[in-house]
Amino acid sequence: xxxxxxxxxxxxxxxxxxxxAYxxxxxxxxPDGLLVADHLGVLRFANSRASRVLGIDLPSRFGRPLGExxxxxxxxxxxxxxxADPWGSIHLVTGHRExxxxxxxxxEILLTARYVRGGRRGPVGRVLMSVRDATARQRAEQxxxxxxxxV
Numbered sequence: 001x002x003x004x005x006x007x008x009x010x011x012x013x014x015x016x017x018x019x020x021a022y023x024x025x026x027x028x029x030x031p032d033g034l035l036v037a038d039h040l041g042v043l044r045f046a047n048s049r050a051s052r053v054l055g056i057d058l059p060s061r062f063g064r065p066l067g068e069x070x071x072x073x074x075x076x077x078x079x080x081x082x083x084a085d086p087w088g089s090i091h092l093v094t095g096h097r098e099x100x101x102x103x104x105x106x107x108e109i110l111l112t113a114r115y116v117r118g119g120r121r122g123p124v125g126r127v128l129m130s131v132r133d134a135t136a137r138q139r140a141e142q143x144x145x146x147x148x149x150x151v
Contacts, residue, residue, distance in 0.1 A: 019045050033131035035070070039124060041087055043069040053131050055107050066127075072101040072111065086113065091121045100134055108134035 019036075024047075027034045033050025035058070037043055043066055046058035054070070061069035072080040080101050086093075095114040102108055109131050116126040 030130075031132075035129040035131065037066050037086075037127040037129070039087075039126065041066050041081075041127075050131050053107075053109060053133050054103055055105060056103070071104045072109075073104075074099070074101060080111075084113070086115045086124050086127045089115070089124075091117065110134045 024045075027045075027047040028049075030047065030049065033053045034045075034047045035043065035050050036045040043058070043062055043064055045062070051058045056070070058069070067079060067081040074080055074083060080099075084096060093115060094117075096112065098110050098112045100108060101111050110133075112130045114128045115124045116128060117123065118125045
């Protein structure tokens with residue numbers, strides 16, 4: 001099935017049984033990395049862009065808990081998954097805005113998340129995350145700060 005020019009086969013991304021092929025193909029045309037965790041906090045899917053941004057072979061980490069598969073730290077060195085705790089948050093929390101985080105190798109990334117719940121007050125059934133490289137933004141902010149300091 002070809003959808004709006006999206007290729008039928010995307011060789012870079014392994015086939016994940018619970019993810020339809022057209023979803024995998026569509027994820028490959030996104031400008032950002034996409035990661036999906038299930039209701040247990042287990043990494044189930046990532047597109048190839050996510051692997052490139054994070055510098056991690058994500059498919060080899062499918063089936064592992066997020067804290068283990070994708071150990072991210074905040075600016076104070078704390079585990080992001082323990083701080084955000086999507087599965088333990090109150091039902092009003094639907095995700096989080098873009099946050100600057102670091103991988104175990106020191107790569108700066110920007111991550112946003114949406115917590116998909118099974119109804120208004122239901123538990124988190126899935127967490128969708130978008131990741132992008134923070135280098136360009138950091139460089140632009142430094143240039144902006146340098147400009148302001150010279151004025």
